[in-house]
Amino acid sequence: MKITDILTEDxxxxxxxxxSKEEIIDAMIDLVAKxxxxxxxxxxxxxxxxxxxxxxxGVGSGFAIPHGKTDAVSxxxxxxxxxxxxIDYQSLDDQPVRLVFLLVGRDxxxxxxxxxxxxxxxxxxxxxxxxxxxxxxxxxxxxxxxKQAEETLTxx
Amino acid sequence: MTDFxxxxxxxxxxxLASVIVARLVDNIGIPTLLLFLGIxxxxxxxxxxxxxxxxxxxxQYIATIALIFIIFAGGLETQWHQxxxxxxxxxxxxxxxxxxxxxxxxxxxxxxxxxxxxxGLLLGSIISSTDAPAVFSILRSKKVSLKxxxxxxxxxxxxxxxxxxxxxxxxxxAAVNTGxxxxxxxxxxxxxxxxxxxxxxxxxxxxxxxxxxxxxxxYEGFYPVSVxxxxxxxxxxxxxxxxNGILAVYLAGIVIxxxxxxxxxxxxxxFDGLAWLSQITMFLVLGFLVTPKEVFSHAQGGFIVSAxxxxxxxxxxxxxxxxxxxxxxxxxxxxxWVGIRGAMPIILSTFLMTTQLPQSIEFVxxxxxxxxxxxxxxxxxxxxxxxxLGVDAPQPQIxxxxxxxxxxxxxxxxxxxxxxxxxxxxxxxxxxxxGLPKGTLIVLIIRNEKYIVPSGGTILEPGDxxxxxxxxxxxxxxxxxxxxxxxxxxxxx
Numbered sequence: 001m002k003i004t005d006i007l008t009e010d011x012x013x014x015x016x017x018x019x020s021k022e023e024i025i026d027a028m029i030d031l032v033a034k035x036x037x038x039x040x041x042x043x044x045x046x047x048x049x050x051x052x053x054x055x056x057x058g059v060g061s062g063f064a065i066p067h068g069k070t071d072a073v074s075x076x077x078x079x080x081x082x083x084x085x086x087i088d089y090q091s092l093d094d095q096p097v098r099l100v101f102l103l104v105g106r107d108x109x110x111x112x113x114x115x116x117x118x119x120x121x122x123x124x125x126x127x128x129x130x131x132x133x134x135x136x137x138x139x140x141x142x143x144x145x146x147k148q149a150e151e152t153l154t155x156x
Numbered sequence: 157m158t159d160f161x162x163x164x165x166x167x168x169x170x171x172l173a174s175v176i177v178a179r180l181v182d183n184i185g186i187p188t189l190l191l192f193l194g195i196x197x198x199x200x201x202x203x204x205x206x207x208x209x210x211x212x213x214x215x216q217y218i219a220t221i222a223l224i225f226i227i228f229a230g231g232l233e234t235q236w237h238q239x240x241x242x243x244x245x246x247x248x249x250x251x252x253x254x255x256x257x258x259x260x261x262x263x264x265x266x267x268x269x270x271x272x273x274x275x276g277l278l279l280g281s282i283i284s285s286t287d288a289p290a291v292f293s294i295l296r297s298k299k300v301s302l303k304x305x306x307x308x309x310x311x312x313x314x315x316x317x318x319x320x321x322x323x324x325x326x327x328x329x330a331a332v333n334t335g336x337x338x339x340x341x342x343x344x345x346x347x348x349x350x351x352x353x354x355x356x357x358x359x360x361x362x363x364x365x366x367x368x369x370x371x372x373x374x375y376e377g378f379y380p381v382s383v384x385x386x387x388x389x390x391x392x393x394x395x396x397x398x399x400n401g402i403l404a405v406y407l408a409g410i411v412i413x414x415x416x417x418x419x420x421x422x423x424x425x426x427f428d429g430l431a432w433l434s435q436i437t438m439f440l441v442l443g444f445l446v447t448p449k450e451v452f453s454h455a456q457g458g459f460i461v462s463a464x465x466x467x468x469x470x471x472x473x474x475x476x477x478x479x480x481x482x483x484x485x486x487x488x489x490x491x492x493w494v495g496i497r498g499a500m501p502i503i504l505s506t507f508l509m510t511t512q513l514p515q516s517i518e519f520v521x522x523x524x525x526x527x528x529x530x531x532x533x534x535x536x537x538x539x540x541x542x543x544x545l546g547v548d549a550p551q552p553q554i555x556x557x558x559x560x561x562x563x564x565x566x567x568x569x570x571x572x573x574x575x576x577x578x579x580x581x582x583x584x585x586x587x588x589x590x591g592l593p594k595g596t597l598i599v600l601i602i603r604n605e606k607y608i609v610p611s612g613g614t615i616l617e618p619g620d621x622x623x624x625x626x627x628x629x630x631x632x633x634x635x636x637x638x639x640x641x642x643x644x645x646x647x648x649x
Contacts, residue, residue: 114623115605
């Protein structure tokens with residue numbers, strides 16, 4: 001499964017306002033909850049914050065990937081945001097975060113969820129790619145950057 | 157006669173070329189048999205081969221030896237528990253189905269194309285059986301996955317219908333030579349041949365298992381060697397006592413493959429390689445028999461017979477022989493479509509070449525044309541036809557790793573997913589030296605979307621997604637470990 005199969009312009013924000021980690025994650029859950037695949041927004045929120053409690057998903061280099069698995073979605077959903085300001089995300093490397101990818105998987109579909117996590121993590125571990133995203137001006141640009149990057153990934 | 161070293165060089169070149177081209181066209185889905193045959197034909201027409209060796213008789217010997225190993229290896233890999241429920245359908249298809257197919261082609265050739273009835277029967281018999289190597293390789297390729305019992309049925313059919321075709325052909329060759337057919341005697345001989353083949357195959361198959369298991373060979377390499385010799389011996393002894401050799405070898409393969417036998421894995425690997433070598437050699441050598449020009453010199457006749465075979469004779473054979481069965485109409489159409497012709501018709505047509513029949517050259521070329529069109533049209537389209545008819549099954553998920561984990565009662569260990577931080581310093585040393593908290597286990601690493609089962613020596617990479625069993629109380633320690641690589645506990649090797 002490709003990232004751009006589940007992430008579309010409607011669920012991308014390029015200047016997401018917010019000052020705290022909670023505020024940003026909440027805003028992104030509101031964003032993703034616009035689609036009918038999200039059956040219960042509150043339970044999604046609970047799943048995301050529970051996972052966040054276990055260990056921060058700020059995996060370093062200004063990127064965070066809040067995620068969780070729940071039966072409150074009918075399929076994998078995603079949202080992506082570039083924050084307006086650097087956010088204190090309690091990241092594992094203590095650096096502030098500006099790129100946030102939200103991934104909510106269905107609890108019965110562990111395989112695709114974990115593979116997508118791996119794919120996102122792999123893409124984001126590239127400094128040029130992160131820079132391009134930070135400089136994107138519109139959601140469409142963001143999607144194009146993702147598309148381009150996924151095309152160059154060696155198919156496995 | 158060409159110099160010996162030149163022969164070796166050309167043979168090696170052709171085999172390597174076959175293997176490499178097979179890899180190059182992997183994605184296009186051309187049946188490999190067509191490829192090897194094509195390379196053989198081109199090599200022959202480009203005069204790469206002037207071994208003085210493309211004589212029908214020698215080709216027949218080489219092809220027969222190759223066929224023994226292909227069929228035997230096919231038997232070894234056949235799962236008896238899958239075949240058992242469809243056994244009787246397989247047998248009807250391999251006998252009645254083949255006969256009906258041959259008869260329909262014969263009638264058409266007689267009534268429409270103006271051949272004599274005997275000639276029609278001869279042509280029909282030659283092209284009446286489906287090709288085991290082609291069916292095996294297509295159905296076992298990555299692109300096809302079938303519902304229910306279609307796959308074992310088709311494989312069993314293709315593995316066991318060659319004897320019928322061979323019997324019919326040889327009977328017809330004799331009949332054309334003498335000008336008459338004794339139907340009664342024919343049936344008796346057929347039943348006798350098959351029964352002897354069955355007995356020899358099963359008895360000798362069991363014998364091989366017992367012998368191999370009881371003898372302690374001095375070298376592991378002797379195990380495949382002894383079975384190799386036994387396979388040839390089973391073919392020969394069945395033929396010598398008037399039984400069908402191919403059937404005996406196939407059954408012996410099934411018996412041995414489904415028994416507990418010493419070094420079974422290396423045996424299977426040996427015969428897998430041998431079967432491929434046989435297949436390549438056989439089709440190459442068969443390709444030496446004609447040139448492209450010759451094949452297309454009877455394209456019109458070949459095309460008509462091919463169409464009749466694919467759209468009329470084979471479907472009738474399938475539908476009539478499976479009247480009392482639980483297969484539905486779409487499954488029957490699919491079974492009809494997987495009627496790929498391959499090596500057997502060409503081998504059988506070499507029997508023609510050794511006779512003095514006036515029509516033999518023409519028939520051989522028609523047969524080649526039929527094999528080419530059948531392999532191309534049917535072989536290529538099988539995955540799509542399967543989908544169209546709704547008989548394809550979702551591809552089995554071989555990598556079913558991402559495991560579910562139920563927290564057992566009274567345990568505080570859970571399965572979590574983590575991502576190794578991008579600037580983690582845990583990525584400089586193997587897992588065993590990270591000092592993971594006691595009772596923690598990294599179960600799976602997902603790196604570049606591939607699953608890796610880690611061992612103590614595995615080194616984590618930044619951005620790896622990992623599944624780990626961690627005690628709740630150890631989460632903070634675990635975080636420290638995958639961030640800095642500095643755990644609190646350290647277990648030296």
